[in-house]
Amino acid sequence: MPKKQLPSRFYPVKHEMQTVEAPAEKISPQQRAETWEKIAQYFRANSLWMLNYCTGCCAIELPLVMTSRFDMERLGMMPMATPRQADILLVTGYASLKTLRRLIYTYEQMGTPKYVVAFGPCAVNGGIYHDAYAVLNRLDLYLPVDLYIAGCMPKPEAVMSGFMKLIELIESGKATGWKDYEQRYEWYKKNQLEAVGEVFIHDEFHE
Amino acid sequence: MTNSMNSVKARWAAQMRGMFPDARLKKDRGTEMTYEILPRDLHQILAYLKNSGWRQLSMITGVDWIEEGQFELVYNLFDWEQGLRVLLSIRIGRDKPQVLTITNIYAGAQYYEREIHEFFGIEFIGNEDALKSLFLERWDALPPLRKDFDSRAYSDKKYVKRFYDPVYGPQGGAPFERS
Amino acid sequence: MIAYQSIGTALGMALFAWLMQTGLSGVDRKITARIQKRRGPVWYQNFRDVFKLLNKRSVTHGWIFDLGLLIALAGAIGTAMFMPMAGIIPLQGYDNFFMITYLAALGVFGRALSAGASGNPLAAIGVMRGLTQNIGYKLPYMVLVIVLINYYKTSSISGIAALQQVQGWSVLKMPLGVLVAFISLHGMLGKKPFDTYLAPSEVASGPMVEFGGKYLGLLNIAHEIAVFVEISLFVNLFLGGGATLAEFLLKYMAVYLLSSCLGAVMGRLRVEQVVRFYYKVPIGLTILQVLLFTLLYGGVS
Numbered sequence: 001m002p003k004k005q006l007p008s009r010f011y012p013v014k015h016e017m018q019t020v021e022a023p024a025e026k027i028s029p030q031q032r033a034e035t036w037e038k039i040a041q042y043f044r045a046n047s048l049w050m051l052n053y054c055t056g057c058c059a060i061e062l063p064l065v066m067t068s069r070f071d072m073e074r075l076g077m078m079p080m081a082t083p084r085q086a087d088i089l090l091v092t093g094y095a096s097l098k099t100l101r102r103l104i105y106t107y108e109q110m111g112t113p114k115y116v117v118a119f120g121p122c123a124v125n126g127g128i129y130h131d132a133y134a135v136l137n138r139l140d141l142y143l144p145v146d147l148y149i150a151g152c153m154p155k156p157e158a159v160m161s162g163f164m165k166l167i168e169l170i171e172s173g174k175a176t177g178w179k180d181y182e183q184r185y186e187w188y189k190k191n192q193l194e195a196v197g198e199v200f201i202h203d204e205f206h207e
Numbered sequence: 208m209t210n211s212m213n214s215v216k217a218r219w220a221a222q223m224r225g226m227f228p229d230a231r232l233k234k235d236r237g238t239e240m241t242y243e244i245l246p247r248d249l250h251q252i253l254a255y256l257k258n259s260g261w262r263q264l265s266m267i268t269g270v271d272w273i274e275e276g277q278f279e280l281v282y283n284l285f286d287w288e289q290g291l292r293v294l295l296s297i298r299i300g301r302d303k304p305q306v307l308t309i310t311n312i313y314a315g316a317q318y319y320e321r322e323i324h325e326f327f328g329i330e331f332i333g334n335e336d337a338l339k340s341l342f343l344e345r346w347d348a349l350p351p352l353r354k355d356f357d358s359r360a361y362s363d364k365k366y367v368k369r370f371y372d373p374v375y376g377p378q379g380g381a382p383f384e385r386s
Numbered sequence: 387m388i389a390y391q392s393i394g395t396a397l398g399m400a401l402f403a404w405l406m407q408t409g410l411s412g413v414d415r416k417i418t419a420r421i422q423k424r425r426g427p428v429w430y431q432n433f434r435d436v437f438k439l440l441n442k443r444s445v446t447h448g449w450i451f452d453l454g455l456l457i458a459l460a461g462a463i464g465t466a467m468f469m470p471m472a473g474i475i476p477l478q479g480y481d482n483f484f485m486i487t488y489l490a491a492l493g494v495f496g497r498a499l500s501a502g503a504s505g506n507p508l509a510a511i512g513v514m515r516g517l518t519q520n521i522g523y524k525l526p527y528m529v530l531v532i533v534l535i536n537y538y539k540t541s542s543i544s545g546i547a548a549l550q551q552v553q554g555w556s557v558l559k560m561p562l563g564v565l566v567a568f569i570s571l572h573g574m575l576g577k578k579p580f581d582t583y584l585a586p587s588e589v590a591s592g593p594m595v596e597f598g599g600k601y602l603g604l605l606n607i608a609h610e611i612a613v614f615v616e617i618s619l620f621v622n623l624f625l626g627g628g629a630t631l632a633e634f635l636l637k638y639m640a641v642y643l644l645s646s647c648l649g650a651v652m653g654r655l656r657v658e659q660v661v662r663f664y665y666k667v668p669i670g671l672t673i674l675q676v677l678l679f680t681l682l683y684g685g686v687s
Contacts (some may be wrong), residue, residue: 043438071424081586084598111444111599125369131359133351137366197345
């Protein structure tokens with residue numbers, strides 16, 4: 001139960017002398033960096049290239065989002081072929097033991113700033129695969145997730161609104177998963193090693 | 208199904224009966240026939256079938272019959288010209304399961320054998336590549352598709368779970384925070 | 387002696403080329419989207435993309451990787467500096483066709499060098515395909531231009547354009563040849579049937595596979611300027627250049643948008659189909675055109 005607040009007229013009006021600071025002669029480097037960051041955020045938000053790497057069944061919704069009916073390109077989003085070129089990593093569904101190693105490889109190959117969008121409940125708590133022997137339950141322990149899109153699978157409308165939300169987050173500077181990954185790199189690495197034993201990939205295509 | 212096809216099939220089935228008296232026709236679904244055969248006949252029958260048109264090995268499946276103490280392996284062959292599918296099933300003992308590889312007849316069986324070795328622990332004699340891991344890298348427990356493997360217990364032990372009390376309704380929902 | 391002023395004009399020319407072509411390729415994306423019944427991005431989307439790319443952090447793959455990219459960029463800008471445009475000739479007397487061809491090749495080879503140095507096998511496949519295709523479309527194009535140079539008795543591009551203003555466009559003299567040149571141009575631009583070397587899902591965008599962030603941004607700039615050079619060359623050599631800047635730009639846009647409309651409705655060919663096509667149809671048509679041209683407009687002197 002919140003405390004009942006008195007209307008403002010019951011408070012004594014308090015007059016305080018306010019000191020007005022004279023405008024600085026020069027723009028400080030920090031201010032300049034902030035302005036530059038704001039401009040950069042506008043460009044980052046409006047030109048998102050997503051990586052065509054899809055892990056689970058939610059990926060089937062992406063062709064609908066790309067093509068004529070929902071048309072992702074009007075938000076400035078495009079599918080890209082390689083992690084070097086891409087800005088968003090879409091984890092469309094569950095991450096299994098084998099996939100997680102590749103996901104980490106892929107994520108670390110992308111240039112910053114980069115964002116991770118997770119689809120469906122599987123990335124949150126395992127979803128319907130919560131008791132499967134090879135499905136990692138919580139994605140956010142291993143990769144910094146910026147946005148979850150709900151639904152099993154999320155409808156194209158939900159995906160579009162999720163992408164618009166992501167644009168909003170980036171433009172307001174709240175999508176800072178990549179900074180988090182850099183700052184708490186040891187913590188993420190520890191979790192990854194606990195889950196998959198070794199992040200290095202051993203198979204005939206990598207050896 | 209046309210009459211001519213029926214007659215072709217009947218002729219072929221009779222031939223099969225003559226050549227391999229141990230093979231027992233278990234089920235006939237028109238375009239799909241299931242034979243139960245002995246493991247020692249497997250290579251002969253596969254070689255015969257490959258020469259008479261079943262050039263495609265669609266897949267190999269494993270089944271765990273834990274009460275009978277047996278594994279069943281089903282070899283799924285397809286003939287594109289007659290449109291006929293033949294399933295050959297063999298049974299092997301469940302403790303220390305071993306079977307000869309068929310990669311010398313169907314080279315494409317390589318990946319199926321790798322997968323079955325990984326998920327059931329069946330050893331394929333003569334195929335050393337089948338020992339390499341395919342899906343489950345660094346696996347540290349029983350092969351997971353055996354019936355005595357408890358997937359839930361393994362998952363609970365190995366992976367970090369997310370627990371929260373669900374709050375239903377428009378106000379509810381636990382906020383997700385980076386822990 | 388080239389005056390500093392004309393070098394300034396030439397650099398301004400390259401800047402203008404980049405601005406115009408980047409805007410136009412945004413329009414191209416919009417048109418492609420409209421053909422596919424989509425809404426498409428805003429027309430200045432490509433500017434956003436380039437500035438975003440220049441703002442990203444990226445990794446290098448060794449100094450040859452950096453150097454190749456710089457060669458590609460310098461080659462593209464250098465070529466655009468020599469390109470005459472409707473009477474505006476930035477470096478008077480240096481707008482020779484052969485010079486521009488050599489400088490344009492510098493851009494292509496710089497890109498190939500950089501992609502090869504990245505060490506990715508897909509980049510090597512893409513470069514190999516690109517260079518194979520390059521020979522395929524350069525051969526008929528060169529033969530046609532040499533016939534034109536022989537006819538007009540000058541290899542200066544502005545000279546050829548000016549003569550066409552008097553004698554009529556080359557497209558009227560060699561219609562088949564212009565068709566072939568357009569097919570070659572379509573290949574040079576990397577538009578749809580001939581974009582085998584940068585197929586995204588087959589070879590993961592080919593030569594660009596290891597480029598990201600700032601590198602991809604610079605590559606994008608180099609590409610847009612190279613596109614400007616290729617289309618301007620086509621307009622100057624075959625469509626009579628332009629008496630005024632407006633006329634030139636109108637022709638330029640017509641050629642570019644025709645190419646992008648064609649690209650929007652076609653599928654991608656496989657690499658052996660591309661090679662077979664280029665060594666069969668354009669070269670056959672070129673030989674026919676050269677014979678006809680020789681019969682109608684006098685022999686080779």
